Amino acid sequence: MSDPPLAAPGAGTGRSGRVGLLVWRISGAAGPVLAVILALLAIWYAATVWLNAQWVLDQAARADRMAGFGDILRGTLNQERPVLPAPHQVAAELWNTVALQPVTSRRSLVWHAWVTLSATLTGFGIGTVLGIALAIGIVHNRAMDMSVMPWAIASQTIPILAIAPMIIVVLNSVGVQGLLPKAIISAYLSFFPVVVGMVTGLRSPDAAQLDLMRTYSASRAQTLWKLRFPASLPYLFASLKVGVAASLVGAIVGELPTGAVRGLGARLLSGSYYGQTVQIWAALLMAAFCAALLVGLIGLIQRLTLGRMGLAR
Amino acid sequence: MSGAASLGVVLAVWLGAWWANARLSAARGRVPRLLVPAIFGLTLLVLWELTVRLFGVPGVILPPPSAIGARIADSADILWTDFVQTFVKGALSGYVIGCGAALLTAVAIDRSAFLKRGLLPVGNFIAALPIVGTAPILVMWFGFDWQSKAAVVVVMVFFPVLVNTVAGLAAADAMQRDLMRTYGASWGQALIKLRLPAAMPFIFNGLKIATTLALIGAIVAEFFGSPTRGMGFRISTAVGQLALDLVWAEIAVAAVAGSVFYGAVAAVERGVTFWHPSQRKRNGSRGG
Structure with missing residues (x-):
C-alpha cells in the first residue's frame, strides 16, 4: 500500500486512464447507492416498529394501560424475539458473534x-x-x-x-x-x-x-x-x-x-x-x-x- | 454373473451406444440432432438400471429407474397433490406477483436517473446473494402453508427481473427516442410503443432465470416447515424414511415441471420478440 492516495492532486498521473475512470465511476454511483441503502435501512426500521407493535400492544393491554407512540417505539426496537429484529440488534448480534468470540468457538x-x-x-x-x-x-x-x-x-x-x-x-x-x-x-x-x-x-x-x-x-x-x-x-x-x-x-x-x-x-x-x-x-x-x-x-x-x-x- | 462379466456387459452397452452416437453425429440434419441426445439419455438410464441390478446396489442407496417409474405410476395422486401445493400454489403465484412487482418497480424508477444509479448496483448485489436463506424468516411470518412459499419466490425472482428490466428499458437507442420525440409522443406512448418492446429480450432473459429460481425457492422453503404435502416436504420426509424411489419420483416431477415452465416462457418469448436477431431461424447444429 505504498501507492499515493488516489484523491491527492496529481495522484492519478503515471497511471493508466482506466484507474482514474474507475474511481470516477465509483464516486459517481456512491451517492445514489448510499441514498438507496439509507432508504432501505429507514424502511427496515419502520417495518420493525410496524411488525413488532402488536406484541407491545398486547403487553400493554395485559397490564391494563394504554401504550403511547413512545412506548411502542421503545418496546419494538429491543425485543428479545422480535418478529423483525431492528438493524442495530442484528448488528449487535453480529458484533457479539464475530468480534467477541474466539474464532474456534462454536458460538463464533x-x-x-x-x-x-x-x-x-x-x-x-x-x-x-x-x-x-x-x-x-x-x-x-x-x-x-x-x-x-x-x-x-x-x-x-x-x-x-x-x-x-x-x-x-x-x-x-x-x-x-x-x-x-x-x-x-x-x-x-x-x-x-x-x-x-x-x-x-x-x-x-x-x-x-x-x-x-x-x-x-x-x-x-x-x-x-x-x-x-x-x-x-x-x-x-x-x-x-x-x-x-x-x-x-x-x-x-x-x-x-x-x-x-x-x-x-x-x-x-x-x-x-x-x-x-x-x-x-x-x-x-x-x-x-x-x-x-x-x-x-x-x-x-x-x-x-x-x-x-x-x-x- | 461374476463382477468382471457384469462390468463387461456395462462397458459393452456403453461402447455400443457411443459408437452409434459417433456414427450418427457425423450426419447432418434435424433427425440426428434429436436422436443423438435421446440415445445418450436412454443409454444413461439403461446403464443405471444394469449397474444397480448386476452389482446388487441396495435400493436405499440408488433405486433403479424401473422402480422409480413404478413408483411414479403408483403414487400419481400423491405426486399430483404435491405438484399443486408446491408448483401451482407456491411457485406460480409467487412468480406472477414477484415478476409483476419487479416490472412495475422498474417502470416506476425508470424516470429517475438518480434511483436507477442507486438501485442497479444494490439490485445486482442482492441478486447474487443466497436469498433462499430468507426462507425461515418468511415461513415464520406467513405460516407454514403456500403463502410463505410464494413470499420466498417473490423475494427470489424480484431482483433478477428488476435488474434485467431496468437494463432493457435503456436499450432503445437515442436515435429511436428522438424519433418518438419528433412524433410528439408522450412518455407513456414512447414507453408502450418503443421502449417496452425494445426491452422485451432483456425482460424475458430475467423471466427465464426466474422460472428456475421460483421452483427452487418453493421447494427449499418447504424444508423449513410446511403442511404435510408439497414437493420439498415429501423429499425431506421420504429421505428420512429412506424411501428413495419416492424422492427420485418427486425429483423427476420437479425436473419436468421446471423444463416445461421454462419452455413455456421461452415459447412466449419467441412470440413476443420474433424481431430480435437471437430468435431468427438458426441453421447448423448449435442448439442453444
Whole structure:
C-alpha cells in the first residue's frame, strides 16, 4: 500500500486512464447507492416498529394501560424475539458473534461461516475443473457435443437443489460425512454454468483466427492453449461468478437435512426451530457477506487477468 | 454373473451406444440432432438400471429407474397433490406477483436517473446473494402453508427481473427516442410503443432465470416447515424414511415441471420478440 492516495492532486498521473475512470465511476454511483441503502435501512426500521407493535400492544393491554407512540417505539426496537429484529440488534448480534468470540468457538459466526465456506470452495473447485474438462471435450468431439450439450442446457432449467437432501442422507448412510457431501452438492451446482459458459467461450474465436492457427500448422492442443483458452476467459469468469454464488447456496442448503450443528445453514435452521430471529438475520447477513466476498474476489481476479491480457472493457 | 462379466456387459452397452452416437453425429440434419441426445439419455438410464441390478446396489442407496417409474405410476395422486401445493400454489403465484412487482418497480424508477444509479448496483448485489436463506424468516411470518412459499419466490425472482428490466428499458437507442420525440409522443406512448418492446429480450432473459429460481425457492422453503404435502416436504420426509424411489419420483416431477415452465416462457418469448436477431431461424447444429 505504498501507492499515493488516489484523491491527492496529481495522484492519478503515471497511471493508466482506466484507474482514474474507475474511481470516477465509483464516486459517481456512491451517492445514489448510499441514498438507496439509507432508504432501505429507514424502511427496515419502520417495518420493525410496524411488525413488532402488536406484541407491545398486547403487553400493554395485559397490564391494563394504554401504550403511547413512545412506548411502542421503545418496546419494538429491543425485543428479545422480535418478529423483525431492528438493524442495530442484528448488528449487535453480529458484533457479539464475530468480534467477541474466539474464532474456534462454536458460538463464533466466523467459525460457522468457515465451515460453510470450506465446503463451498472445495465443491466450487471440483465443479470448475470438471466443468472446464467437459467443455474442452465437447468442443473437440462432435458426438460428445451433440449427446451432452442439450442435457447440460436442459439441466439449468430444473431445480437441481432438490436432490441435496438425498445426496447428504445417502452419503451419510454409506459413511461419508462432514465436508464432502456438501462439497459434492456445491460442485454439482457450479458444474453446469461453467460447462455452458466455457463451451461458448472456447467457441468464441472466429473462423479467421482459427484459420490463422491452421496456417501456422498449430496442433489442436496448441490451438486450445494459445487461442481458444485465452479467448474463453471472459466467458469463464462470467460463469464462475454465477457458479460460486450457486455453490454457496448449495453448501447452505446441504446443511439443512441432517440437522447439522455446524455451518450457516445450521444456524438458519436452529434459529427457525427456536424462534431466534436475531440469530437468523445475523446468519443471513453473514451468508450475504460471504457471497459478496466470493463474487468480489472473482471479479477482482477477472479485472487483473483480463487487464493483463488487454481484454478489459 | 461374476463382477468382471457384469462390468463387461456395462462397458459393452456403453461402447455400443457411443459408437452409434459417433456414427450418427457425423450426419447432418434435424433427425440426428434429436436422436443423438435421446440415445445418450436412454443409454444413461439403461446403464443405471444394469449397474444397480448386476452389482446388487441396495435400493436405499440408488433405486433403479424401473422402480422409480413404478413408483411414479403408483403414487400419481400423491405426486399430483404435491405438484399443486408446491408448483401451482407456491411457485406460480409467487412468480406472477414477484415478476409483476419487479416490472412495475422498474417502470416506476425508470424516470429517475438518480434511483436507477442507486438501485442497479444494490439490485445486482442482492441478486447474487443466497436469498433462499430468507426462507425461515418468511415461513415464520406467513405460516407454514403456500403463502410463505410464494413470499420466498417473490423475494427470489424480484431482483433478477428488476435488474434485467431496468437494463432493457435503456436499450432503445437515442436515435429511436428522438424519433418518438419528433412524433410528439408522450412518455407513456414512447414507453408502450418503443421502449417496452425494445426491452422485451432483456425482460424475458430475467423471466427465464426466474422460472428456475421460483421452483427452487418453493421447494427449499418447504424444508423449513410446511403442511404435510408439497414437493420439498415429501423429499425431506421420504429421505428420512429412506424411501428413495419416492424422492427420485418427486425429483423427476420437479425436473419436468421446471423444463416445461421454462419452455413455456421461452415459447412466449419467441412470440413476443420474433424481431430480435437471437430468435431468427438458426441453421447448423448449435442448439442453444
